[in-house]
Amino acid sequence: MQIFRCPACSSPVYFHNLACGCGQEVSFDPDAQTMVAGAPHCANRDEIACNWVAEQGGLCRSCAMTETVPDLRAEQNLPLWADSELAKRRMLAELARWGWFTPADPGARPVFRMLSEETLHGEADVIMGHANGIITINVTEASDAVLAHRQEQFDELYRTMLGHMRHEMAHFLFLRLAEDPAFLDDFRARFGDERADYTAALQQHYDAPKERGPEYITTYATAHPHEDWAETLAHLQHLVSMLDSGLASGLRLPDFPAEGYDAFLEADTEALITRAVHLSIAVNHVNRALDLPDLYPFVLTQPVREKMALAHRWLRRV
Numbered sequence: 497m498q499i500f501r502c503p504a505c506s507s508p509v510y511f512h513n514l515a516c517g518c519g520q521e522v523s524f525d526p527d528a529q530t531m532v533a534g535a536p537h538c539a540n541r542d543e544i545a546c547n548w549v550a551e552q553g554g555l556c557r558s559c560a561m562t563e564t565v566p567d568l569r570a571e572q573n574l575p576l577w578a579d580s581e582l583a584k585r586r587m588l589a590e591l592a593r594w595g596w597f598t599p600a601d602p603g604a605r606p607v608f609r610m611l612s613e614e615t616l617h618g619e620a621d622v623i624m625g626h627a628n629g630i631i632t633i634n635v636t637e638a639s640d641a642v643l644a645h646r647q648e649q650f651d652e653l654y655r656t657m658l659g660h661m662r663h664e665m666a667h668f669l670f671l672r673l674a675e676d677p678a679f680l681d682d683f684r685a686r687f688g689d690e691r692a693d694y695t696a697a698l699q700q701h702y703d704a705p706k707e708r709g710p711e712y713i714t715t716y717a718t719a720h721p722h723e724d725w726a727e728t729l730a731h732l733q734h735l736v737s738m739l740d741s742g743l744a745s746g747l748r749l750p751d752f753p754a755e756g757y758d759a760f761l762e763a764d765t766e767a768l769i770t771r772a773v774h775l776s777i778a779v780n781h782v783n784r785a786l787d788l789p790d791l792y793p794f795v796l797t798q799p800v801r802e803k804m805a806l807a808h809r810w811l812r813r814v
């Protein structure tokens with residue numbers, strides 16, 4: 497993520513900020529990718545601290561994609577919804593840098609159902625996932641305590657709300673890309689045939705997960721070609737975002753490009769991955785000084801890099 501500038505005083509302003517330290521109220525314009533002053537605010541600004549500019553209907557582009565919000569009569573749901581929407585905006589703002597869901601992209605947009613396990617009438621089951629353009633997000637996982645428990649339960653240290661957003665959106669992007677038969681040919685040659693029985697494959701995964709060979713980024717990716725795609729694409733976004741944020745912060749390593757470089761314009765996937773890995777090794781060293789876990793503890797094998805290169809090539813095409 498970039499670091500923005502206050503339109504009034506030019507001080508640094510971060511992606512989630514509603515105002516600069518100088519008092520200037522700011523909103524994020526996803527097309528200009530800047531913080532602006534004086535633009536109409538998203539109608540959800542006061543309720544969930546959405547800092548994007550309003551589009552038609554008074555909501556911003558991100559909030560307009562949300563069809564269902566959690567039961568706000570259960571009072572813990574408001575902050576969980578707000579945190580989940582922030583992760584969603586972060587994911588969407590970065591995809592916009594590749595052109596997705598901008599005015600230049602006439603294609604379909606996803607619909608989000610933001611649900612909580614907590615309702616006024618007690619606990620409800622919420623299964624995260626994507627089906628036919630509808631993305632269901634369990635906002636309960638925006639709670640630090642719940643997330644920590646599930647990271648342990650599922651042995652997924654890297655389980656985060658932003659990770660869920662990137663993963664579920666990847667399923668939607670598959671639908672969009674699959675409108676082009678050339679994509680499906682490319683996809684099947686690398687990820688396998690996604691027409692394989694999904695329900696049976698997932699059941700098999702939960703009964704007895706396959707051994708993760710070098711061609712998969714995570715164990716969950718072994719479950720089905722659709723999940724391999726979603727995991728691979730989510731990790732590609734993690735890497736590009738990590739590099740972009742490092743560069744925006746002024747971090748420099750020997751193989752880093754000169755100032756003004758935009759990681760989202762980079763076409764060379766291998767160069768992106770290599771730089772992101774070098775950055776993660778450097779930050780790991782810093783984290784160890786505080787006894788904190790590694791920033792990005794995944795091994796990027798050659799087959800995984802080739803899958804990422806395929807995903808990257810198609811993602812940049814809108």
Ligand SMILES: [Zn+2]
Pocket residue numbers: 502503504505506507516517518519520
């Ligand atoms: Zn300012």
Ligand SMILES: [Zn+2]
Pocket residue numbers: 538539540541546547548555556557558559560
């Ligand atoms: Zn909004």
Ligand SMILES: [Zn+2]
Pocket residue numbers: 663664667722723726
């Ligand atoms: Zn999935």
